[in-house]
Amino acid sequence: MNGTENACSLKEQRDRLVTDNLGLVHLCANRFRSRGVEYEELYSAGCIGLVKAAAAFDEERGVKFSTYAVPVILGEIKRVFRDGGTVKVSRSLKELSLRVCREKADFLSQNGREPTVGELAAIVSCSPESVAEALEAAQPCISLTRGDDEEGQQDIPDPFRESDIYESIALRQAMDRLSPDDRRLIFLRYFKALTQSRTAEKLGMSQVQVSRREKKILAALRSELL
Numbered sequence: 667m668n669g670t671e672n673a674c675s676l677k678e679q680r681d682r683l684v685t686d687n688l689g690l691v692h693l694c695a696n697r698f699r700s701r702g703v704e705y706e707e708l709y710s711a712g713c714i715g716l717v718k719a720a721a722a723f724d725e726e727r728g729v730k731f732s733t734y735a736v737p738v739i740l741g742e743i744k745r746v747f748r749d750g751g752t753v754k755v756s757r758s759l760k761e762l763s764l765r766v767c768r769e770k771a772d773f774l775s776q777n778g779r780e781p782t783v784g785e786l787a788a789i790v791s792c793s794p795e796s797v798a799e800a801l802e803a804a805q806p807c808i809s810l811t812r813g814d815d816e817e818g819q820q821d822i823p824d825p826f827r828e829s830d831i832y833e834s835i836a837l838r839q840a841m842d843r844l845s846p847d848d849r850r851l852i853f854l855r856y857f858k859a860l861t862q863s864r865t866a867e868k869l870g871m872s873q874v875q876v877s878r879r880e881k882k883i884l885a886a887l888r889s890e891l892l
Contacts (some may be wrong), residue, residue, distance in 0.1 A: 715742030
């Protein structure tokens with residue numbers, strides 16, 4: 667194989683890595699939703715990180731591409747916040763956030779407890795989703811790059827744990843290796859929160875069969891993830 671063919675082959679491998687792993691970008695970008703930056707901008711930055719990771723990845727290092735790529739993707743997404751300084755929040759969201767915080771304080775003083783998101787939504791005549799976003803925007807921020815002796819910028823609202831992303835990726839990969847029937851059982855039980863009896867009805871099984879199968883699946887997932 668000559669140099670030109672080698673270059674083409676390498677490019678094809680990198681292109682395939684990017685195409686096959688766009689889901690990683692969505693997974694990373696979703697962790698920064700409601701932080702004051704449009705999702706499309708976060709996703710675009712993450713894609714740049716994915717391309718950089720694909721270009722620099724060396725499979726001989728003995729690590730999975732996803733393990734190598736996630737920090738690079740996160741680095742590009744965080745750059746969006748660093749370059750823009752403090753998190754940008756739209757004017758309408760800022761106004762709603764202030765209103766929600768005021769109503770929350772009034773409710774607390776009158777009732778001796780904090781209101782639920784649903785109660786706040788009824789008070790301000792907004793959807794619970796909008797109220798949740800407004801409360802998120804009101805959270806204090808922490809700096810991504812500030813040292814102990816720096817007053818520094820504020821970028822990402824706390825709490826944020828990169829380990830959550832790695833755990834999500836590991837779980838997704840483990841779930842993908844399950845059979846379709848086992849994956850559906852786990853989905854119904856733990857993502858749709860159905861009882862074993864309701865799951866059994868959906869799958870045409872008995873409750874005892876679901877219980878036994880579920881234990882085996884969870885044991886297999888646990889051994890793979892721990």
